[in-house]
Amino acid sequence: MSDQSAPNANASAEPVKLSGAEAAKIESNYLRGTIAEELHDGTLGFSKSSEVLLKHHGTYIQDDRDARKVSKDRIPMMMVRTRIPGGRLTPGQLLAEIGIGDELGNSTIRLTTRQAIQHHGVPKSELRELIRRIHDVKLSTLAACGDVNRNVMCCPAPFKTPVYETLHSVTDALVEHLAPRTKAYYEIWLQDQETGEKELVGGATENDIIEPIYGKTYLPRKFKAAIGLPHDNCVDIYTQDLGFMAIVRDGQVIGFNVSVGGGLGTTPANKKTYPALAKRMAFCTIDQVCGVAEAVVKVQRDHGNREDRKVARMKYLVDRWGIDKFRATVEEYYGAKLPDLEPEDVTEHDDHMGWHEQGDGKFFYGLNIENGRVSDTESILLKSALKKVCHDLQLPMRVTSHQSLIFADVAADQREELMGILRSHNVPTTEQFSTARRWSMACVAWPTCGLAITESERALPGVMDELEAMVAELGLADEKFTVRMTGCPNGCARPYNADIGLVGKAKEKYTVFLGGGRLGKRLGYIYQDLVHRDDLLGLLKPVFRCFQQQRTPDESFGDFCDRLGKEGLEQAVAEETSETA
Ligand code: SRM
Ligand code: SF4
Numbered sequence: 001m002s003d004q005s006a007p008n009a010n011a012s013a014e015p016v017k018l019s020g021a022e023a024a025k026i027e028s029n030y031l032r033g034t035i036a037e038e039l040h041d042g043t044l045g046f047s048k049s050s051e052v053l054l055k056h057h058g059t060y061i062q063d064d065r066d067a068r069k070v071s072k073d074r075i076p077m078m079m080v081r082t083r084i085p086g087g088r089l090t091p092g093q094l095l096a097e098i099g100i101g102d103e104l105g106n107s108t109i110r111l112t113t114r115q116a117i118q119h120h121g122v123p124k125s126e127l128r129e130l131i132r133r134i135h136d137v138k139l140s141t142l143a144a145c146g147d148v149n150r151n152v153m154c155c156p157a158p159f160k161t162p163v164y165e166t167l168h169s170v171t172d173a174l175v176e177h178l179a180p181r182t183k184a185y186y187e188i189w190l191q192d193q194e195t196g197e198k199e200l201v202g203g204a205t206e207n208d209i210i211e212p213i214y215g216k217t218y219l220p221r222k223f224k225a226a227i228g229l230p231h232d233n234c235v236d237i238y239t240q241d242l243g244f245m246a247i248v249r250d251g252q253v254i255g256f257n258v259s260v261g262g263g264l265g266t267t268p269a270n271k272k273t274y275p276a277l278a279k280r281m282a283f284c285t286i287d288q289v290c291g292v293a294e295a296v297v298k299v300q301r302d303h304g305n306r307e308d309r310k311v312a313r314m315k316y317l318v319d320r321w322g323i324d325k326f327r328a329t330v331e332e333y334y335g336a337k338l339p340d341l342e343p344e345d346v347t348e349h350d351d352h353m354g355w356h357e358q359g360d361g362k363f364f365y366g367l368n369i370e371n372g373r374v375s376d377t378e379s380i381l382l383k384s385a386l387k388k389v390c391h392d393l394q395l396p397m398r399v400t401s402h403q404s405l406i407f408a409d410v411a412a413d414q415r416e417e418l419m420g421i422l423r424s425h426n427v428p429t430t431e432q433f434s435t436a437r438r439w440s441m442a443c444v445a446w447p448t449c450g451l452a453i454t455e456s457e458r459a460l461p462g463v464m465d466e467l468e469a470m471v472a473e474l475g476l477a478d479e480k481f482t483v484r485m486t487g488c489p490n491g492c493a494r495p496y497n498a499d500i501g502l503v504g505k506a507k508e509k510y511t512v513f514l515g516g517g518r519l520g521k522r523l524g525y526i527y528q529d530l531v532h533r534d535d536l537l538g539l540l541k542p543v544f545r546c547f548q549q550q551r552t553p554d555e556s557f558g559d560f561c562d563r564l565g566k567e568g569l570e571q572a573v574a575e576e577t578s579e580t581a
Contacts, residue, residue: 058141261318372403445487
């Protein structure tokens, strides 16, 4: 198992100028800080240091950015994220989340790109009640955000086979193993204050007892992990800090190919930052997963950058060292050599939408939810429909990494009832979505995200109206390609490895990335910068025309754009445009 004597940067002798977030963590007594006191201080917000700590408890301070247009006063409100390992939810849990949003939030919930659920617009005065109610239904917001391992993603398909059962049990084990051990969460949100004093026995240090994996300062930055399959990269394994890709032989998982150092966030003005796909590192057996994950986490804990948060993600460490040194160090922490990788790599990506047999005589249905927003509008009563499905059919559910929902264990005689509920609430079924829209996703952005430069969730549906009409006109309506939009370059909807990435760069302007792909194995290139929202279709239409005319048989849109490259594509478009002019 992992080497407990490994050097810990938390106790490093090297004098370094730590980032402000590091100071907040160090002084926090394991994520307590002054959150409990500030909850009752009569103000609407929190101090800067509490803001840092609150993320580890699953909550961010935001304000309604639309309201800034009418008032200069920014009224703080909280975003709260529930982590849902592998996206698995009971009907009671979804009902509780919807009810919480209605009573304590902004009456909507948001399914995220990492299979979690978010509430927005929560007043500080309701925060404790909200977290308690999430805890009451056996869910948690602890480590949904912050400098720790976050929600562990896992392929949500509810197939009843040993392979999928193994994936979910490994996910649960990993979540448990990498969870913060501090009691701060329980003290602040769930029970009365404790003294925080700890009894240390047998020469143990405080870290050994309270946070044996993370130590006092947790990780230098956020950390993300996922468990997936080669024939189904729905969890986008190469965008993760740590990926476990199951290797299956004779219908059983024999272990995992481990990849490290994925991460998409970038700040274009800061040349030290960039999106990166993870590197394939080594193989491990099922019983090695937690130990290997712990070793990787500890390597990042001790050697990741704690001075500059812009370059603190593990991808920068992996790149600085190279994969061989990184692997050797992980093996040192783990205490044994790891086997080499198995040859398997990603070959497909399934979004699990529509009807499927799940292998035990029952069915599952993937309902596409546009950009993950669950609400009732004048025309579409999605929230009410989900409530009725939970009440009447009692189906277990899964949140997908495409911000959508799967209803599992549907008996043959429940299928029509499920579709009837959706129809009677005017909810568009997956079958009514165009292929293009079904494979699109947008991050939250305006009005809640404090980092948004421009619109995303509210802009993409209009862009998709135009795009789906255009591809249909070109006879490409059945073509599968991913369109992912974000309101800033942080990459929350994973745009950089999509067929088409639309990344907010200025008000109503996007950087257009092409050449990634649905399989998520390749980063795209900048095809054009600062394209106005109204010009997106005009830019993409000739590219699709070239694709239609010049693709090789079965070539996908992303593969085509990658094969031609930026210059080749520009030339093809110029020639095509002059011919059609
Ligand atoms: Fe994200 C920050 C929303 C997935 C990269 N992300 C944020 C914040 C919390 C803004 C902030 O820091 O103030 C956003 C809150 C918006 C709001 O109003 O709700 C936010 N991120 C989201 C979600 C909700 C987008 C969505 O539409 O679903 C996703 C929540 C996932 C979850 O359940 O845990 C979400 N964020 C991602 C992903 C995709 C993924 O993880 O698969 C990425 C790219 C992968 C990665 O981490 O590199 C991502 N978010 C970021 C970054 C850039 C990190 C970096 O390394 O530079 C930030 C900003 C930061 O951390 O400084 C960020
Ligand atoms: Fe906010 Fe940017 Fe993430 Fe979109 S990509 S949710 S705008 S941080």
